[in-house]
Amino acid sequence: MSKLATSYPSWSKLEQLSKQKINLREAFAKDPQRFQRYSRSFKGDRVKDISLLFDFSKNLIDDDVLASLISLAKEAKVEEHRDAMLDGKPINGSEDRAVLHIALRDLEGDFKGKDSVAGVKEVIPELKHMKEFSEAVRSGSWKGYTGKTIKSIVNIGIGGSDLGPVMATQALKPYSKRDLDAHFVSNIDGTHIAETLKVCDPETTLFIVASKTFTTQETITNATAARDWFMETAKDKAHVEKHFVALSTNVKAATEFGIAEANMFKFWDWVGGRYSLWSAIGLSIALVIGYENFEEFLKGGNEMDRHFKNAKLEDNLPVLLALIAIWYNNFHNAQSQAILAYDQYMNKFADFLEQLEMESNGKFITSNSERVNYETGPIIWGQPGTNGQHAFYQLIHQGTKLIPCDFLAPVESQNPIRGGELHDILLSNFFAQPEALAFGKTEEEVKKELGPKDAGNTFLVKSKVFEGNKPTNSIMFQKLTPGTLGALVALYEHKVAVQGFVWGINSFDQMGVELGKVLAKKILPVLQQADAQKVDSEGHDSSTSGLIKHYLSNRK
Numbered sequence: 001m002s003k004l005a006t007s008y009p010s011w012s013k014l015e016q017l018s019k020q021k022i023n024l025r026e027a028f029a030k031d032p033q034r035f036q037r038y039s040r041s042f043k044g045d046r047v048k049d050i051s052l053l054f055d056f057s058k059n060l061i062d063d064d065v066l067a068s069l070i071s072l073a074k075e076a077k078v079e080e081h082r083d084a085m086l087d088g089k090p091i092n093g094s095e096d097r098a099v100l101h102i103a104l105r106d107l108e109g110d111f112k113g114k115d116s117v118a119g120v121k122e123v124i125p126e127l128k129h130m131k132e133f134s135e136a137v138r139s140g141s142w143k144g145y146t147g148k149t150i151k152s153i154v155n156i157g158i159g160g161s162d163l164g165p166v167m168a169t170q171a172l173k174p175y176s177k178r179d180l181d182a183h184f185v186s187n188i189d190g191t192h193i194a195e196t197l198k199v200c201d202p203e204t205t206l207f208i209v210a211s212k213t214f215t216t217q218e219t220i221t222n223a224t225a226a227r228d229w230f231m232e233t234a235k236d237k238a239h240v241e242k243h244f245v246a247l248s249t250n251v252k253a254a255t256e257f258g259i260a261e262a263n264m265f266k267f268w269d270w271v272g273g274r275y276s277l278w279s280a281i282g283l284s285i286a287l288v289i290g291y292e293n294f295e296e297f298l299k300g301g302n303e304m305d306r307h308f309k310n311a312k313l314e315d316n317l318p319v320l321l322a323l324i325a326i327w328y329n330n331f332h333n334a335q336s337q338a339i340l341a342y343d344q345y346m347n348k349f350a351d352f353l354e355q356l357e358m359e360s361n362g363k364f365i366t367s368n369s370e371r372v373n374y375e376t377g378p379i380i381w382g383q384p385g386t387n388g389q390h391a392f393y394q395l396i397h398q399g400t401k402l403i404p405c406d407f408l409a410p411v412e413s414q415n416p417i418r419g420g421e422l423h424d425i426l427l428s429n430f431f432a433q434p435e436a437l438a439f440g441k442t443e444e445e446v447k448k449e450l451g452p453k454d455a456g457n458t459f460l461v462k463s464k465v466f467e468g469n470k471p472t473n474s475i476m477f478q479k480l481t482p483g484t485l486g487a488l489v490a491l492y493e494h495k496v497a498v499q500g501f502v503w504g505i506n507s508f509d510q511m512g513v514e515l516g517k518v519l520a521k522k523i524l525p526v527l528q529q530a531d532a533q534k535v536d537s538e539g540h541d542s543s544t545s546g547l548i549k550h551y552l553s554n555r556k
């Protein structure tokens with residue numbers, strides 16, 4: 001049973017330690033080995049192109065803090081929880097399910113403990129199905145109903161059935177088949193499907209209906225709209241099977257939608273939505289980058305799984321990443337964390353992590369049914385560098401809020417324009433920003449820089465001061481290959497799990513998304529009946545009723 005995190009002895013120790021201010025200027029000046037001591041490297045042993053350097057030296061930590069964070073993880077039994085997860089124990093207690101996304105990438109059977117869980121043995125055959133199908137579409141042997149090859153794929157899904165595939169297909173674009181257009185429709189706003197269909201041809205478009213439950217209103221409605229659009233041209237229902245496939249755990253509902261079993265790609269209830277890009281939900285990824293690259297992506301995730309299982313806590317990347325974030329979240333009142341990837345291909349990475357982290361750890365009830373008396377998951381946000389520098393970095397540098405940041409960048413660019421000059425400029429910024437955040441600029445330095453003419457202008461001087469001491473992690477990876485992306489995603493997945501273990505919450509359900517959905521379902525018939533009278537008898541508050549009535553009386 002999980003305890004309240006505040007009950008661990010190390011929690012109190014960390015509270016004490018947080019009162020002593022660590023100054024990064026002083027810490028680096030005092031210890032020339034600080035970078036060596038507070039950085040770790042990680043190399044793939046099967047996927048050779050994975051090479052990460054994790055530098056956490058620019059954090060407000062010292063040996064005492066680090067040791068106490070590690071003790072906190074031990075007191076919270078992080079290793080036991082981790083092993084229970086990897087063994088397929090039903091650690092998602094509210095839904096009585098195992099949490100086994102690691103099984104989807106365990107191609108060599110490294111984690112035997114999970115094998116008795118129903119469905120685990122079907123992973124490899126299902127991958128074979130994905131391989132055959134993606135190769136048939138990419139090679140052109142899969143034809144549309146008029147005998148033409150497929151030119152566009154449209155993934156219709158939302159949440160985890162959208163964000164992972166969107167992020168990964170974007171990140172791995174250099175590996176993509178450029179003559180196969182990939183579109184992603186998620187929003188129930190009709191604009192999304194309408195604008196997508198405008199650039200598609202029913203004879204050469206394949207729709208992938210991606211929904212774990214196959215009951216999600218947005219996805220099923222958009223898929224129905226796509227099918228209507230297709231039928232306008234195709235006429236015969238029998239043609240649907242060449243143009244619609246389903247990715248789901250719900251075979252019955254997918255069958256009812258009209259999708260033949262041969263065109264279904266299955267996964268299991270132990271795959272959470274936000275962890276599902278490794279499963280059949282990744283079919284669009286396999287179609288875009290090819291099955292072999294998709295498998296490299298899976299293997300990259302598995303590299304991180306084995307590291308997570310085997311490395312001692314002090315060297316364990318997901319554990320360190322999790323604990324450092326806890327240090328700010330719980331002992332420095334940081335409300336948010338920024339993800340700043342200096343790689344344009346990672347421009348959806350922060351969006352993906354928003355769901356991964358916030359849907360997992362935005363909880364106030366512990367697994368022991370107690371209300372937490374501490375903060376849980378932070379707000380995750382970010383933009384790729386250098387764009388963010390010209391928008392919101394001002395606040396990170398000189399605002400009043402503490403915003404710990406993860407900076408990520410590749411050593412090698414996929415596009416070394418002008419002989420690599422652009423990449424050097426990009427990386428000069430990647431190095432400079434954490435440096436500026438950590439060390440800032442003092443009043444004396446500003447005055448010196450301004451020279452005697454302006455040094456007396458107090459307002460100007462003070463406006464130019466950077467207080468510094470702003471914490472960052474820097475993660476450098478060799479190149480954004482499929483394997484590397486797999487390792488990075490798994491790194492953050494396990495980070496989230498470790499934090500959930502420490503906070504004693506269930507990171508693997510998402511009950512908090514339900515209430516709004518239920519209320520929307522109640523309101524929809526009122527909008528459809530267009531009965532303003534009925535609004536008053538529905539028992540809504542005056543604000544909600546007022547808004548609904550405004551809509552009903554003003555819509556055309």
Ligand SMILES: O=P(O)(O)OC[C@H]1O[C@H](O)[C@H](O)[C@@H](O)[C@@H]1O
Nearest residue numbers: 159160161211212213216273513
């Ligand atoms: O894949 P589906 O069953 O359609 O679910 C799609 C998404 O919707 C839900 O509201 C959940 O919050 C997400 O975790 C999930 O990924």
